[in-house]
Amino acid sequence: MSDESLAERVERWMVGQMPIIQMHGGTSVVREADAETGEVVVELGGTCSGCGISNITADNIRRDLIMDFDEVTDVTVRTASSGDQGASTVEGGRGGELQHETDPANHF
Template identity: 90%
Template structure:
């Protein structure tokens, strides 16, 4: 029996967060989880792009992953900037140019 990879463990953790995210029409995916460096990249999609509090969600994900996983040292959370959450986009409504959550999506 092999131990789960960092990516699998982080994905399982994110699934536990999904009811909250999905309740608001959002989606998430773990894009990267580097076992050697401890770096994790999470992408938020659906209605998270263009949401006024997606930066709070991103901060909570970043803080909680670092606190809950000894081997996670750095977390980047990205959201799509376009606010596109239609059926024509891929992977749960993600679309548009990716930006770090600290960058303005230009929706206000």
């Protein structure tokens, strides 16, 4: 097993497995990852806030993290409310510039 923490491994996994988040202007950050309890908390922000399919993305993250990491048994995915883009709740996330709900939705 590597010396990387569970949080670091989950962050790396998010970059590799969920590039769609960044491609659509969203952000993600691993808030908690406890290998002893099996609990992981991921927060989505940017254009994920208020997105009509963010619940599908969250379901995919939950399912895939539990399948891909033996020690993960419980995943919580939080999405900031549509008024919270750019707030401190999404610092450190991936995806470059944070976008707002009023930006053009040309990703479909």
